[in-house]
Amino acid sequence: MGNPEGWQAVTLDTKYHVAVLMGGWANERPVSLMSGEGVAKALEARGHTVTRIDMDRTVAAKIAEAAPDVVFNALHGVPGEDGTVQGMLDLMGVPYTHSGLATSVIAIDKELTKQQLVPRGIPMPGGRIVKSEELYEKDPLPRPYVLKPVNEGSSVGVAIVTDESNYGNPIRPDAKGPWQEFRQLLAEPFIRGRELTTAVIDGPDGPRALTVTELVPKSGFYDFDAKYTDGMTEHVCPADLPEEITALCLDLAVRAHKALGCKGTSRTDFRWDDENGVDGLFVLETNTQPGMTPLSLVPEQARHCGMSYEDLVEAIVAEALRTHANGGGNGTDQA
Structure with missing residues (x-):
């Protein structure tokens, strides 16, 4: 396909101090650590100063101590992707990459x-929110359908329910699936x-x-x-x-x-x-x-x-x- 029409990559002439925020405690922690390390090495290769920060409950203090010019948000999942970190950085007045509080919440x-x-x-796709215990009584949609957590990423906790699946009909409480981990799920028709x-x-x-x-x-x-x-x-x-x-x-x-x-x-x-x-x-x-x-x-x-x-x-x-x-x-x- 080549370059998008009129596309021109914007690189940085000035060298900055960038704090790369990664890790955290979400299901996607290992992915975030890989993302963050890749970003950190790329920035160092371009001559920028990099501080690696593994997200924990003291993250605000760590960022304040580092005093970076900008934060690269390499977190995935909660709390780095749901508006929590974005709100904190807004309050601190620190520039950061990716979407902000309102967008992240939505x-x-x-x-x-x-x-x-x-x-x-x-x-x-259409669909509706269902309580997990409802699945033990009847299917929320005609099979096949998809069940997924309302606010997780990377296809965490996704299940495709078909007539052939061994979840039971209706789904058994002891069948392994996202209904055991999440109180509510989004049910959508399978496409x-x-x-x-x-x-x-x-x-x-x-x-x-x-x-x-x-x-x-x-x-x-x-x-x-x-x-x-x-x-x-x-x-x-x-x-x-x-x-x-x-x-x-x-x-x-x-x-x-x-x-x-x-x-x-x-x-x-x-x-x-x-x-x-x-x-x-x-x-x-x-x-x-x-x-x-x-x-x-x-x-x-x-x-x-x-x-x-x-x-x-x-x-x-x-x-x-x-x-x-x-x-x-x-x-x-x-x-």
Whole structure:
């Protein structure tokens, strides 16, 4: 696909002190540590001073002691992706990468995301919130359907319930699944077809979508293990798709990014029922803190568009500094 039309990577002429915030206590801690270390090494390679901070309850004191010019938020999941860290950094007056408080609160919550995107004409699966104990009485939707936590990322706790699944009918309380871990779940119709994703990166001229990747798990579906275990998923980048589907993915990813008020970078995931053409494409979610590991999709798409990992990291930092200098909060201006 080459570079997006008019795209120009923004790198930093000035050398900064960057605190890379990573780790934490969410399910995605190991992924965050890999993302953070990759970012830290990239910034050091470009001559910036880097302080690595492993998120814990004393994080505010650690950041205050480091006194960085900007924080690179490499956290995934709660509390780095749900607005908690963003609110803390807003109070401290420290510039930081990625989306801000309002956007983070909305985007991590799958139901709130639907309320923000669907009225703007962005197609998403239907469904409803159910209490986990309801599943032991009857199915909330006709099978097959998908159950997922309302506010987790990286496909943590996702279950596909089919007539053939060994969860029982209705689901047994002793069957292993997200109903044992979460009080509430989002139930959505299962959409057959292909798993697609598109990254968006902000620049001085606004957000640009990079390309479309198809994710082909070697077995099962694209769950947490498939995402972060080398060799378990094939990334087809760029995806072999009809031109109108590629164009629609790029358009919807930018529209979701803007509607949610994302900053820096985001990644929008799709499910495409290829038997139904453009009517078969649905947005599943928009990730405001996409991974930056060696297996992660945003760096891979950036490389395809001629942007090195170091360029990508600097572009994200440059956007954080630009947003802060303009007096705008990260992602509080949904439109």
